[in-house]
Amino acid sequence: QSVVSQPPSASGTPGQRVTISCSGTRSNIGNNAVSWYHQVPRAAPKLLMYNDQKRPSGVPERFSASKSGTSASLAISGLQSEDEGDYYCAAWDDSLNGPVFGGGTKLTVL
Amino acid sequence: EVQLVESGGGLVQPGGSLRLSCVGSGFTFGRYGMNWVRQAPGKGLEWVAYIRDSGTTVYYADSVKGRFTISRNNAGNSLDLQMNSLRDEDTGVYYCARDPSGAGPDFDYWGQGTLVNVSS
Numbered sequence: 001q002s003v004v005s006q007p008p009s010a011s012g013t014p015g016q017r018v019t020i021s022c023s024g025t026r027s028n029i030g031n032n033a034v035s036w037y038h039q040v041p042r043a044a045p046k047l048l049m050y051n052d053q054k055r056p057s058g059v060p061e062r063f064s065a066s067k068s069g070t071s072a073s074l075a076i077s078g079l080q081s082e083d084e085g086d087y088y089c090a091a092w093d094d095s096l097n098g099p100v101f102g103g104g105t106k107l108t109v110l
Numbered sequence: 111e112v113q114l115v116e117s118g119g120g121l122v123q124p125g126g127s128l129r130l131s132c133v134g135s136g137f138t139f140g141r142y143g144m145n146w147v148r149q150a151p152g153k154g155l156e157w158v159a160y161i162r163d164s165g166t167t168v169y170y171a172d173s174v175k176g177r178f179t180i181s182r183n184n185a186g187n188s189l190d191l192q193m194n195s196l197r198d199e200d201t202g203v204y205y206c207a208r209d210p211s212g213a214g215p216d217f218d219y220w221g222q223g224t225l226v227n228v229s230s
Contacts, residue, residue, distance in 0.1 A: 002154065033214045037155070044205055044223055045147075045155060050216035088155055090215040098169050099145075099215035104154040 004028060006089060006102040012079045013110050020105045022072040022089035028100055030070040032092040040085040048087075049074065084109050112136040112219045114206050119224030126196050126228075132189040132206030132221055140184035143209035145217060146191050150202040158204070159191065162212065196228045
């Protein structure tokens with residue numbers, strides 16, 4: 001059981017906007033930057049967002065993220081079939097002295 | 111092109127040892143902190159260990175503290191994870207990941223992973 005929680009699943013139709021939430025505590029999300037990762041089956045995770053809302057080069061602008069207090073969220077607009085997969089939020093945890101990942105959210109494009 | 115390639119995974123009995131390696135190329139290896147992150151079959155991601163660019167600072171997850179040792183050889187562009195007293199729950203894919211900031215889990219490049227199977 002991770003100290004950072006995410007809904008186990010989310011879904012949307014092509015072109016739709018979906019959001020994935022991430023809930024933590026003051027020792028992690030509340031006090032440190034949040035990153036988001038996307039993982040497709042049998043592949044390594046890929047960095048999607050970092051420093052709460054920054055996009056690495058190459059990540060489309062339809063991906064955005066925000067944070068408020070001890071919660072963060074990832075938004076995907078113009079949903080595409082290749083967006084399917086697992087999404088993980090992550091943040092440094094001051095109490096554990098290491099990064100913690102959320103449990104992951106499986107996104108299905110219907 | 112940045113590349114990270116892990117090796118060393120395999121089948122090991124509970125209580126046994128295994129040494130994983132990760133070789134980096136396409137970037138100045140010694141300028142980046144490095145991490146090991148693992149993923150049990152069908153489960154989420156779990157951070158395992160971190161080592162600073164210079165190798166002077168290391169951190170471990172509580173679940174592996176005292177059993178695993180992270181180390182690096184910047185001259186050889188390599189990162190290692192020595193795993194002792196292995197348990198069933200250590201089974202999974204182990205990824206090495208580059209850490210550009212050293213201040214948070216913004217791991218920008220990952221290897222393809224190496225599978226560790228702890229089973230009798």
